Amino acid sequence: MSLQDSVLRGDRLAISRLLTEVENDTTAGQAALNELFTHTGRAHLVGITGAPGTGKSSLVNQLALHYRKAPQPLKVAIVAVDPSSPFTGGAVLGDRVRMRELSGDSGVFIRSMATRGSLGGLALATAGMTQVLDAAGFDVILIETVGAGQSEVEIAKLAHSVLVVDVPGLGDDVQAIKAGILEIADILVLNKADRPGVEAAERALLGMLKLGHPTKHLVQHHNHLEEVLAPVDAHVDDWLIPIRRTVATEGEGLPELLEVLAAHKAHLQNSGDWQRRERSRLHTQLQDLVKQTLMAGWRSNVTDAQYADALDQLVERKLSPRQALQALLP
């Protein structure tokens, strides 16, 4: 039986092995994804992002526990992304430490991954891995990323619903990071609500939301997807970004968070945003793929020496950037 057939039957070893093939972008992985793709598109992809240590893994743990003990339990897959060291390429992936309560449940599958090299590469690998899990029959896929850089924003764009996690008493140094990731939030989670300063933190978040015009729409415009601000007379069915308080270590606020996630999913489906996001997501993925493939094809036709030579001439101002490009194209 082929790897993809075993995946469709929910075989955990096959799922795990295919995740590796897809992460490493092997030909076997690519071939299997071609076969599996028609079986994808059913799972609810939920991104969980926020500054380091805000409690993302603890929240993921609780979300999964609650999905599992719902009257109609959902099958939950988790993809937990941690940064690779830029110096050694190695990584310590420690998110599972907070998810020990999920072990022994065959309706849960947890996979850790490192960011590895390139931006586009990570986004593509993550997209592929969620497709494997989607095809394997997981109803919800929780994707945890540290909200610190562009790569996390890229990954969060994969998701249908994005939770941005904040906590009381974060220093000013992370305000800029926060401003960046607030833009991608569908739901704000104020975790560690057992800590002092919750009120102030919530007021600050509300303030930032108002500044940022929370109601955004994706529109199709000359074949480009653009985010536009909702008009002043916004429809009643516009999504107003809710803020939910949680204590992830205790599971407090989790039923409310699950409700709001279900409401967001329903909103996406009823408003047509689900299809729009799907289109935008696949558009991004296709673009990444085109770039990666063209780049690799081009690179295989240029030697390191040729490239270095063009760069030297560029630095010496003997060639302009465009002339250097011409010199390097076949």
Place this chain on the structure above:
Amino acid sequence: MTDKKIRVLVAKPGLDGHDRGAKVIARALRDSGMEVIYTGLRQTPEMIAEAALQEDVDAVGLSILSGAHLTLVPRITQLIRANGQDDVRIFVGGIIPDEDVPKLKEMGVDGVYGPGSPTHAIIDDIRKLVNDAA
């Protein structure tokens, strides 16, 4: 694949309460370019085998200080093999009496490292064994 990453699960089975040694190893492996999945304290054999399966690791490193290695290790290796992961290499670090080392090897352990073992020895062994298995 030129950049096939080595993935290692570092786990701390048993009930003894600190994981300093396991964390030192985890960091050393990371610094050598490996991806280390770290699972924290008090892992049962079932939890370890499940994590090894879901993470599709090449190797599992067990840190055992409790003296329970002769009961924990066979259970863990059996579970891992029962999951169909025949190629996963298994390493044990901690306080292991000399006379137990051959017993562990018979149980399918590929390397045993006492408290003074240099981390580069462990790293070299993992690299070698994982690349041989591939």
